[in-house]
Amino acid sequence: MKIKLQLSQIITNALLIANIQADEIVISDASKPEFGDYQFNGMMKLAKELKQNPREIAVMVCSHIDITGMVAKVEVAGPGFINIWLNDAWLATQANAILEDKRVGVGYVEQPQKVVVDYSGPNMAKQMHVGHLRSSIIGDTLATLLEFLGDEVIRQNHIGDWGTQFGMLIAYLEEQNTDGNTQELKDLEQFYKDAKVRFDESEAFANKAREYVVKIQGGDEHCLMLWQSFINASLGHCEEVYEKLNVNLTRNDVRAESFYNDQLAQVIETLKSKGISTTSNGAECVFIDGAEIPIVVQKSDGGFLYATTDLAALNFRDKVLNADRICYVVDARQAQHFKQVFSIAKQADMVGAEVSLEHIGFGTMMDKSGKPFKTRDGGTVKLVELLDEAVVRAKETIKDRDVHSNEELDAVAKAIGIGAVKYADLSISRESNYIFSWDKMLSFEGNTALYMQYAYARIQSILRKHDAQIFGDIVIGDELEHRLALMLLKFEDTLTKAAIEATPHTITGYLYDLVTLFMKFYEQNPILKGGIEEEVKMSRLQLAKLTASVIAKGLELLGIKVVDKI
C-alpha cells in the first residue's frame, strides 16, 4: 500500500482546484499522534512564493481536500501545517484486503530497474572474518529487498582470487600434496601462516613461489589447476559461512577478480586513447581535477591495480549486464577510491551517464571499549567462530523458557543466535561504526531480533490457544487499533524508503515500532479473555495474525528466521 503516494495525489488535486502550482508534494508522518496520522508542511513555502498568508491559503486548500474516502479529516495548525487523519473504515477495508496476501500488501516498484549488488567479496587467501560480516549481510538484505520490490537483481561476489600471494599458497599446496579438501586447508589462516613460514625459511621455496606467480599469470596449466583447486576449497569455506548466516550467495554469483584479467589492457587503452590517463614516473596515471595525487591504473612494471579491475568491472556491468543501478556494499573507508573510480568510469564512458553508481559504505565493528573488534590476543575474529558462539549463547538464554526437544532447542537457538548477530548489525545506521555487544543483541528488551521473535512467538501462542478458524473482518474500535492497522499498511512505504536509500535500519526501526505498538494494543485490548464479543474477538485475532505476518516478512527480508515457540 503506497499511502504517501495516494495522499500526495489527494493534496495535489486540492492544490489544483485552488489553482496553485507545486512541483513536488512531500507528505510526512505526523510528528505526534495529536497532529493526526500524516502532515503536509509545504504550505508555508508555497505561500511565500505566492506572497500570501500561509494560514489563509492552507485553510483554503484544506477546504478542497477530498474527505469522502481515505482521509477522514484535515486541520490547519500552527503557521500553516496541514494535519491529516485517515478514515477508520478505509483503514479496515485496506487491512482486510491483505489478510490472505503473501506479500502482506506490498506492491511493486513502478519502474523496475536492473540492479547489480556487489557484496561480500571475501579474499580467497584468508578465512572470512568479522570484516566481511557487514558487507555480506547488508548486501544480502539490499539484494533480497530490491528483488522483493520487483527490481531485477544481479548479485556479484567479487572475490579476491588473484595477486602475488597465490604463488606462495599454491606452491605450498603442491608441497603438502593435498587436493585442496583435506585437513591442511581446514584453517586458511593457519595455512597462510605456514606457507609464509616456509617462504621465509627456504630460499628454494620462495623462488618457486615467485616462479608460480609468473606461471599462473602466463596461463601455465599445472599451476592454474593447483590455483583452481585452492580457490574451490576456499570458496567452500565461504559457502559454509553463507549457509550459517542465511546469506543467498551461490557460485553463480561469483565473478572473481581474475575474471577481468583479460580486459585490463583494454581499460588502459581506452583511458590512453581518450586522453584521460598520462604517464607519470613510469606509471600510467589519471589525475582528477585539482588533486595532486593521481590514481595509478598501471604500475611502472606493467602490472595492474585494483582501480583497473574496478574499472573493468564497471564497464562489464554497464555494457554486458546492462545495469541501471550499481551498488557497492563496501567498507566506508574506501569512499575516496570509489568516488575516483566512478568519476573515471563516467568520464571514459565505460559507464553510461544515466547509470546510478552507489557506494553503499558501512562503518567498522568495534568492541566495548570502542576499538576495532579483535580477539584477546589481537588477531582477527573468524566469522565461523563468532557465529557458533552466538548460537551457544542463544541456547543459554532460552533453555529454561519453554518445553523443547533437543532438536527444537537447536533450531530455535540457531534462529535466535544468528538473528541476533544480523539484526544488531542491520539495525544501526550503516555508515556509523557500531559497538558489538553480546548482552545487548541477545536481550529480550529493546530493539533486538529476539524482541521481534518473541512477539511473533507470543502471537503464535495466542493463535494456537484460539485453536479454531478465524473468520470475520478487522473492525477498528479504538485509537490503538487505528494506529496498529495504519502501521501495518505502512510496510510498503517503509520498504520503499529502505530500498532507495539502501538503509536496512529503516526496516528494523519500523518493525520495532510495530511490535511496540502491538504490545500496547495487546495489553489494553484483550483477545481471548472472557466477555469479549465474538466480532471484536475475531477482529483482534485478525489484527494479531496480520501483525505476525508482517513481522515474519520483515525479518525474512533481513534474512532472519522466526520460530513458533521460544
Next chain:
RNA sequence: GCACUCAUAGCUCAGCUGGAUAGAGCAUCGGUUUGCGGUACCGACGGUCGGGAGUUCGAAUCUCUCUGAGUGUACCA
C-alpha cells in the same frame, strides 16, 4: 600537509532533501484488578543536539569557522 567522515540524555543509538514542545532502548527510581507467554506494559528522572557565527517566518538538519576523535592519502586490495 591535504581530503573525507563523525560529535545528540550517564551508556548504546534514532531523527538530518529545514518544520510544531529533539525521540527510543539500557541504567536508576516508582507503578500495573495473581498475567490471552510479566524476559511484558505504564510512569518518572535525565538534553546549552561539541563551541561560536550566518542564512530565514522557522536550524539537530543548510553555510562558514573553531575544538575534539577517526579514516584515507601514486605504483597492496
